[in-house]
Amino acid sequence: MKEWTKESLVVDRDLDIDTDAKAVTAYLETWFDVDEKFGLNTKDDDTCIVNLYASYHPDTGDLEMIYIVSGDYWSNDYLYTPTEGEKAIVIGMMEEACQRENGCSMKELLDLYTEEMTL
Secondary structure, eight states: OOOOOGGGEEEOSOOEEETTTTEEEEEEEEOSOHHHHHTOOOTTOTTOEEEEEEEEETTTTEEEEEEEEEOSSOEEEEEEOOOHHHHHHHHHHHHHHHHHHHSSOHHHHHHHHHHHHHO
């Protein structure tokens, strides 16, 4: 499958801040064929869902991605390594969501939470 576009993902408005890991994590709605992209076969199982998450580390510029495939009685998680283009799209979309919802960058938001934890 080709790389993601801004139209193939939606960043959830609620960002999770992890001050220990110095990361901002977002749930990403997938508007693409997850079976094709991740080599899965979920279409025939109505109980199966796939959730995609991205954790961005502003201090290092690292982006870690994980997708979780789960059914009624099972769950498995897998690391996904995005291409450089996909990485840029996801980080850009997360920055836009952070600006829209919090009025600041992810780095500023993480720094704010870190300062609050030390008070």
